Structure formats: structure tokens, C-alpha cells
Amino acid sequence: xxxxxxxxxxxxxxxxxxxxxxxxxxxxxxxxxxxxxxxxxxxxxxxxxxxxxxxxxxxxxxxxxxxxxxxxxxxxxxxxxxxxxxxxxxxxxxxxxxxxxxxxxxxxxxxxxxxxxxxxxxxxxxxxxxxxxxxxxxxxxxxxxxxxxxxxxxxxxxxxxxxxxxxxxxxxxxxxxxxxxxxxxxxxxxxxxxxxxxxxxxxxxxxxxxxxxxxxxxxxxxxxxxxxxxxxxxxxxxxxxxxxxxxxxxxxxxxxxxxxxxxxxxxxxxxxxxxxxxxxxxxxxxxxxxxxxxxxxxxxxxxxxxxxxxxxxxxxxxxxxxxxxxxxxxxxxxxx
Amino acid sequence: xxxxxxxxxxxxxxxxxxxxxxxxxxxxxxxxxxxxxxxxxxxxxxxxxxxxxxxxxxxxxxxxxxxxxxxxxxxxxxxxxxxxxxxxxxxxxxxxxxxxxxxxxxxxxxxxxxxxxxxxxxxxxxxxxxxxxxxxxxxxxxxxxxxxxxxxxxxxxxxxxxxxxxxxxxxxxxxxxxxxxxxxxxxxxxxxxxxxxxxxxxxxxxxxxxxxxxxxxxxxxxxxxxxxxxxxxxxxxxxxxxxxxxxxxxxxxxxxxxxxxxxxxxxxxxxxxxxxxxxxxxxxxxxxxxxxxxxxxxxxxxxxxxxxxxxxxxxxxxxxxxxxxxxxxxxxxxxxxxxxxxxxxxxxxxxxxxxxxxxxxxxxxxxxxxxxxxxxxxxxxxxxxxxxxxxxxxxxxxxxxxxxxxxxxxxxxxxxxxxxxxxxxxxxxxxxxxxxxxxxxxxxxxxxxxxxx
Numbered sequence: 191x192x193x194x195x196x197x198x199x200x201x202x203x204x205x206x207x208x209x210x211x212x213x214x215x216x217x218x219x220x221x222x223x224x225x226x227x228x229x230x231x232x233x234x235x236x237x238x239x240x241x242x243x244x245x246x247x248x249x250x251x252x253x254x255x256x257x258x259x260x261x262x263x264x265x266x267x268x269x270x271x272x273x274x275x276x277x278x279x280x281x282x283x284x285x286x287x288x289x290x291x292x293x294x295x296x297x298x299x300x301x302x303x304x305x306x307x308x309x310x311x312x313x314x315x316x317x318x319x320x321x322x323x324x325x326x327x328x329x330x331x332x333x334x335x336x337x338x339x340x341x342x343x344x345x346x347x348x349x350x351x352x353x354x355x356x357x358x359x360x361x362x363x364x365x366x367x368x369x370x371x372x373x374x375x376x377x378x379x380x381x382x383x384x385x386x387x388x389x390x391x392x393x394x395x396x397x398x399x400x401x402x403x404x405x406x407x408x409x410x411x412x413x414x415x416x417x418x419x420x421x422x423x424x425x426x427x428x429x430x431x432x433x434x435x436x437x438x439x440x441x442x443x444x445x446x447x448x449x450x451x452x453x454x455x456x457x458x459x460x461x462x463x464x465x466x467x468x469x470x471x472x473x474x475x476x477x478x479x480x481x482x483x484x485x486x487x488x489x490x491x492x493x494x495x496x497x498x499x500x501x502x503x504x505x506x507x508x509x510x511x512x513x514x515x516x517x518x519x520x521x522x523x524x525x526x
Numbered sequence: 527x528x529x530x531x532x533x534x535x536x537x538x539x540x541x542x543x544x545x546x547x548x549x550x551x552x553x554x555x556x557x558x559x560x561x562x563x564x565x566x567x568x569x570x571x572x573x574x575x576x577x578x579x580x581x582x583x584x585x586x587x588x589x590x591x592x593x594x595x596x597x598x599x600x601x602x603x604x605x606x607x608x609x610x611x612x613x614x615x616x617x618x619x620x621x622x623x624x625x626x627x628x629x630x631x632x633x634x635x636x637x638x639x640x641x642x643x644x645x646x647x648x649x650x651x652x653x654x655x656x657x658x659x660x661x662x663x664x665x666x667x668x669x670x671x672x673x674x675x676x677x678x679x680x681x682x683x684x685x686x687x688x689x690x691x692x693x694x695x696x697x698x699x700x701x702x703x704x705x706x707x708x709x710x711x712x713x714x715x716x717x718x719x720x721x722x723x724x725x726x727x728x729x730x731x732x733x734x735x736x737x738x739x740x741x742x743x744x745x746x747x748x749x750x751x752x753x754x755x756x757x758x759x760x761x762x763x764x765x766x767x768x769x770x771x772x773x774x775x776x777x778x779x780x781x782x783x784x785x786x787x788x789x790x791x792x793x794x795x796x797x798x799x800x801x802x803x804x805x806x807x808x809x810x811x812x813x814x815x816x817x818x819x820x821x822x823x824x825x826x827x828x829x830x831x832x833x834x835x836x837x838x839x840x841x842x843x844x845x846x847x848x849x850x851x852x853x854x855x856x857x858x859x860x861x862x863x864x865x866x867x868x869x870x871x872x873x874x875x876x877x878x879x880x881x882x883x884x885x886x887x888x889x890x891x892x893x894x895x896x897x898x899x900x901x902x903x904x905x906x907x908x909x910x911x912x913x914x915x916x917x918x919x920x921x922x923x924x925x926x927x928x929x930x931x932x933x934x935x936x937x938x939x940x941x942x943x944x945x946x947x948x949x950x951x952x953x954x955x956x957x958x959x960x961x962x963x964x965x966x967x968x969x970x971x972x973x974x975x976x977x978x979x
Binding site: 275294358359360363383385386388468469471472473474475476486490491492493 | 739740741742743744745800801802803805806808809945946949950954957958961962978
């Protein structure tokens, strides 16, 4: 019989961790050595090779990581979108046909469309209004900070806050939901169960996004308004421009490109929206959107093919927006 | 394993080297029977059947983490010290995703208790799972109801012996509130319905509370309600065929069960106290659902045994305390003790004699009893365990129903259906049934349509 098996176990554990530590040190050392060698070799390169080698050394790692982390998964996702649930059989366009013909998925596409039209527009208009209202008001920075504050809250955090706002209890019971309580106080005896009321609930969820993103829109637009040269404004005044014509003929045209950038940025955020829907309703009650359904298909129902097809649709929908956004950013830079 | 052993040999202290040399000698003797098996005496005599593997190590990987795993390790401590087999236990929160990685990577544990029959099937398909020894098979046949063996089998071949069990067929209630109002615990479905109607007509509170909100898994408690009714109304055969889709959702049997659920949890006169109308069941989280029982706003909640963790701290649980549970009686009294529940199944990835010894021990009534004695909050469906050993009344209640060999135990059906249904459309459609008042017709057809080909 063994005297003390515990001691042997402890001993081998100690040795094991010792080896692991040694392994880590070795790996780091080898990595540094390789790096030093590459830099040394690149430094030695002269003449014709100097520029290409420098480009390869400096850009190489970034390109490599991009290929591994972005290009390869993207191509693989596109490949998988043509396959069955576990990627073992090719189905052709079946997953895409399913995406556009299943009533439940059609509803999801309509919801997503509703989101990308309504939420960015409201956010931008509200942001612009606020930017104009607080412009050159006493205590401007204090107001701006307050409005910008929700931006610091994550979508999940914001959703949990709003979940309490929308919470429903029978009108005869003590209320938890702020919105219901306000309605009751104003004399509406029987407010609806907010999150359960179709179509209305979609807009209630959009309110959360608007609440979080308006600060961002306001700050960016406000900066653009301040960047309008004062001589332009003065000459407009001399020419007799009043409030409304000043806004629509001078301010908005001058900050047009910034408005577009804000609009498209919020739009891209909206397309990717996932956290709000997931936290508030879990995609139930007719509030499901594309990003959340993609997750549910891939990782809850383990249908990788359908999930990938939805991911590709989402990707293709974002692509023109990203392109347009980049062009606008370039234009804005060229103007300055 | 091999690589690590050689590394240890190179550097380890002499003591370790000696042990390994000893182990090597024993390996060298080849066939286990040819080596002399030591005779265990005194307190250790009962472990004689597992003797002869001193100094061997068996690794185990599981989803059970501390403090529950401490009780597990304590339960086999005596076995280890008597036989000299070390069980090296590792628990992880990430078990479900880690296990496939380890097995595919050639780093499989010797033993692992798997809680999902689906994952067991996936593991068997890798070809790395080994069949249990004869003694384990005999133990399972002796101590468990036949359906347990089925859930440890894949395509008719038995692989894994059950370990712990949990029970979903329970109704939580407040013994105090029942006593105050003069209600008695119903023992038949008819009594339960009469009681519900009586509570509703007394008008002080509603009989039932319910909540199926659970984030992205919203809807699962509603699938449980349907499962309880299907099993209690039509029995095990229909239930099994329902899981394999031989009986569709759109069939007279399941439609009948849906109607029964509709008369129970979708009955506007019976739900959903403290929260509002029937629809609020969809927006109430399952964690919150039982709370109105404590404030006397409703009387009953159908939830699994693990709901005990959801009561606010300080809530006493027992037959004469603030809350307790009673067995949900079957809709059809002809069906013997139907129980919907879950459990873990000990799967082996190695057939070394010491691994088989541990496997045999874990499937025995002796080990199950030892674990029950260690700490409450753990139930086995092993009928070799004396019910009197359960000190916790809820454990005793569950154990009594689970270990009934004439009873009809069935695993949670939605866990056994394809994920597209069991973790997808069924949740969604059941939620829409409660939240949007979708018709039974639409619900059953939508779920059937989502069944993968």
C-alpha cells in the first residue's frame, strides 16, 4: 500500500506548473528572437528592396491578422450559408429562399427595415435639434454632458433600465413600471402591457437606442455647427436671413456631410442591434430583428447554415452604408 | 497523458519516481486477475469487489462545481482510501463546450457525468466512448426503472449509467396558506382542478401563478407544462413517439393535451395573480413567478425541484413551513406515477480496470447512499437507496417518485427534440400562444413545420 498518495499528487502538480511556466518563458523568448531577427534583416535591406521589405515587415502582421480574423471567417460564413444545419451537405440557395419566404423571417426583415429607417432619422433629427437649442446657451457644456451621459451606458444596461420603465402590472396592483404609473396618474385606467403590444413594442425598443445615441449625434453635430466660419453667418445676417432660412439655407447645407456621417453611423449601429432586443423581449412578441435571429439560429438551434445565410444578408445590407460613410468622411476631410 | 508521465519521470522527486515504477510493475503484470488482489479488512471489507488497483488514478470531468462537487468528492473519499484509487475530479462551468473540445483533441477524461442525452449521443458518435463493464449494466438493471437505461443508451446500445436525478413534476404551494384557507393537498388531477375552481370562486386570490420569461430561452416553462400533461394524459409510449415525431404536434393526442393546458394555465379565471391577465405569463420571468405565493396573491406554481433556489433568502421549505411542493398528479389516473425530470449519465472514455471499478462503484446503491448521507439537495433514482436516508423533505418527495420502479419516468421532451424545435420553434410558438393568443391550430402547425427533415 502507498504511504501517502496525496503527497505524490501534489508533487506532480507542482512539477507540472513548473513546466508550464518554463514553457511560457520559452515561447516569449522565441517570439522576441524571431522579431529581432526580422527587424535586423529588414534593417540590412538596402536599395531596390528597402521599400518593399519595409512595407512587408510593417504591414505584414496587420494584414495577416486581418486575413485570419476577418477574411477567412467571412469566406467561410458565405460557404456555410449554402450548407445544411451542421455544414455537411450543400443545399444551394435553399437557406436564402427560406430567409425570404418564411413568414416569421419576413416579419424579422420588416422589423429590421423599420429599425434602420426610423431609429437613425429620429436620433439625427433629435440630435440636431438639441445641438441647435443648446448652442451658445449659458451652461452649454453642462446640458451637453447630461444629454451625452446615456452614451456611457451599454445597450444591455440601458435595456435593463428601460425594462423597469415598461414593466407591466395589473392596474389593481402596486406598479413597478414608470410608464404605466404615469399613465395611471394621468387618468388612463387601463394602460396596455407595453412590451406585448405588437408594432408599438418595436417603437418602444427604438426609444432605447435613440436615448443612448442622441448624445453622440448632438455632440458631433454641435461641433460641426461651431466649425461654420463666422463670416458666412455674418454675411447671411447682413443679407437679412432670419431664423428658419438661416437654418435651412446656411447651417444645414454647411454641415451636410456631418449629418450624413452621423446618420449612416447610427444606421450601421441599428443594423447590428442585438442587445436591446435580446434583453428586452428575447425576440418574442413580434420584435425579433436580423442580428438576434442570426445568433439564435446559429448558437441556440445549431442551424449553422441558416444562421450564416442571415449573417451574409446582414453583411450585404451593411456594405453599401459603410462604403457611403467612408466616401462622405473623405469628402468632409477634403473640404477642410 | 503519456507525455506528461515521461516529463515527470525526468524531473520529479524520487518519491514520485518510485510510485511510477510501482505502477509500471503492476501494468507489466498484464492481466489483472493474475496479480494478487489484496484482501481488504475491517471498515474496508465492503470495497473488496473494487480492490486490486491501488495507486491508480481515474480522471473525472463534470459540470458540477463547488460547493456541490465537494459533497461528491467527500462521498467517495472512503472508497478511495480503501482501494487506493485516486479520483481526480475537475468541475467546469464551461462543461458543455469544453467536453467536445477535449474529446476531439485526444485529451478525454476517463469518466464524465453528462446531463444531456443529446450531448451523450454526440460523444458516442465520435467513437471515443467505451461501453460499461458487465457489473455496471447489472447494477443499472437492478436499481433503476427501465427508462433510465434508455436515456443512457444511444441507438439501442447502453453506454452510461445514471447518477443524480431531478424532478420537474412538482407543484409549489404554501402549506401555511393552504391550512389557513382550509385547503388540502390534492392527490388526483380531478381534485387539483376542483381545488383550483374552489380557490377561484372563493375570490380571495387566484389559484395559479406562472411565468415563462427566461431571456432568449423564454417559453421553456410552458413546454414543461405541456410535457407534464402529455405524459400524465397519454403515458410513456405516446410521449416517446412524440419526441421522435412519429406523433406530431398536430395530432389528436397532443391537441388534446394543449386543450388541457389551455384549461389550466391559460384559464383567465385561474391566472396570473399579482401580475395581471393570462398574457403576463409571457412577460413574467420564471424566477419571479412564485413570489406572489408568499404574499398570498396566488396559491400554486408548477415548477421543478430546482425552483427551491429561487425563493427569497430566509424562506423556509418544508411540509409545515412557508413553502413546499406536492407531486403533480397525472391527468389520467391509470398512468402510474408519471415523472418528467432530468439526470446525469456517467460516460466512460477508457476501459482500464480501475476506471471500470469506479464505474461499478458509482452505479451501486452503496455509493448513492453514501452521497445522500453526505449532504442534502441531491437525489438519486437508484431504488437501492433507503428513502429514510433523505433528511430533506423535498429530496425525500422527489426520491420517492423517481425511484418508483413501476412509475413512468421520462426525460424533459424539449431537451430530446432537435434543437430547431426544442430550443427554437416550440419555445417561440408556446410564447406566442400565451402572449398573442395564437390559436392551438397555428401553434401545433408552426412547430411541426420547423421540424428538420
